[in-house]
Amino acid sequence: METKVVRIENPEIQHEEIEEAAKLIRSGQVVAFPTETVYGLGANALDENAVQRIFLAKGRPSDNPLIVHISRLEDVERLAAEIPPKAVKAMEAFWPGPLTVILKKTEIVPFGVTAGLNTVGIRMPKNAIARSLIEASGVPIAAPSANLSGRPSPTTAEHVLADMKGRIPMLIDGGKCEVGLESTVLDMTSEVPVILRPGGVTLESLWKLLGRVEVDPGVLSPIKGDGKVKSPGMKYTHYAPRASVVIIRGDREKQIREIQRMAKNYVEEGKRVGILATEETKACYRDGQVLVLGSRVKPATLAANLFMKLREFDDLKVDIILAEGVEAAEEGLAVMNRMIRAAGFHVIDV
Ligand code: TXA
Numbered sequence: 001m002e003t004k005v006v007r008i009e010n011p012e013i014q015h016e017e018i019e020e021a022a023k024l025i026r027s028g029q030v031v032a033f034p035t036e037t038v039y040g041l042g043a044n045a046l047d048e049n050a051v052q053r054i055f056l057a058k059g060r061p062s063d064n065p066l067i068v069h070i071s072r073l074e075d076v077e078r079l080a081a082e083i084p085p086k087a088v089k090a091m092e093a094f095w096p097g098p099l100t101v102i103l104k105k106t107e108i109v110p111f112g113v114t115a116g117l118n119t120v121g122i123r124m125p126k127n128a129i130a131r132s133l134i135e136a137s138g139v140p141i142a143a144p145s146a147n148l149s150g151r152p153s154p155t156t157a158e159h160v161l162a163d164m165k166g167r168i169p170m171l172i173d174g175g176k177c178e179v180g181l182e183s184t185v186l187d188m189t190s191e192v193p194v195i196l197r198p199g200g201v202t203l204e205s206l207w208k209l210l211g212r213v214e215v216d217p218g219v220l221s222p223i224k225g226d227g228k229v230k231s232p233g234m235k236y237t238h239y240a241p242r243a244s245v246v247i248i249r250g251d252r253e254k255q256i257r258e259i260q261r262m263a264k265n266y267v268e269e270g271k272r273v274g275i276l277a278t279e280e281t282k283a284c285y286r287d288g289q290v291l292v293l294g295s296r297v298k299p300a301t302l303a304a305n306l307f308m309k310l311r312e313f314d315d316l317k318v319d320i321i322l323a324e325g326v327e328a329a330e331e332g333l334a335v336m337n338r339m340i341r342a343a344g345f346h347v348i349d350v
């Protein structure tokens, strides 16, 4: 099928374009659209057949549930059977924005969306195009990231097209995504909320608002077994560029020395080496292709660029990527969570 790309600068005036996309959603089709985190692959969340089309387009395993996107706070009541006071607090503080809350689902949410779970992930995005699209469609929109399963999430329309061309009827180009990493997934079905996936809303800011918040042990380490995974998305090797990724983690000076040593060895072996560095360290490397992720003192910049840089290394056709681990605090926690998965848990501690 032909993938139509429509550029939207201002959804407030481009009603026709929004309506064209909304019409596709209402008729059970899949549309890729921008959010403030990453691009999403959207379909009517209440239509089981439409949702199946998402899994098909992505090549996604059907045991991985989708997030349902809404544009109004009232919509939560249709989708969630129980809304604990802490969830209300979190939604009021961080919506619209990069927070997904997991709540018990109502009957109208198909099991095809939740992959058979009794819970549903709900998020109200901040991006104006995303909100206009949901509003105009008149239905909640189920949307995973708009990448082929296993690939880095797309943060530009070009990235979506690289993975989805010919697989979906329409893509809304709304420019670069601001946050650059997916939403924080917060399980609010237990007394103490648990972060299943760190993202744009940081653990520190959730602590400030809610007091106790836990982090699922799978966030920074491999998950053992397969039966008890709370967030099925976390068990797959994810976000992977074509080259293999190795993370070098630890004291900055030791990190630099180890990367210099490894890069030199690989280059001598005739390999094309990519180095994922930071503003603070970029000048330290002579071997390999250096890309700068962002600044260590501004972890939001690291988050904003991670997926883009992984895809850039694809274009540079490197064989191996040596990545500096960053501090797992603030947005750095989400950065490390994605980087570790991109590396298939290949981390060298120095
Ligand atoms: O920022 C985002 O969240 C983006 C944009 C498009 O909104 N969406 C996104 O969707 O990242 P996806 O499908 O790539 O990731 C959804 C994550 C997965 O890790 C999935 O396992 C988890 O959320 N999830 C969804 N529903 C869940 C549920 N009921 N219980 C536990 N985890 C759930």
Ligand code: MG
Residues within 6 Å of the ligand: 144, 145, 153
């Ligand atoms: Mg994804």
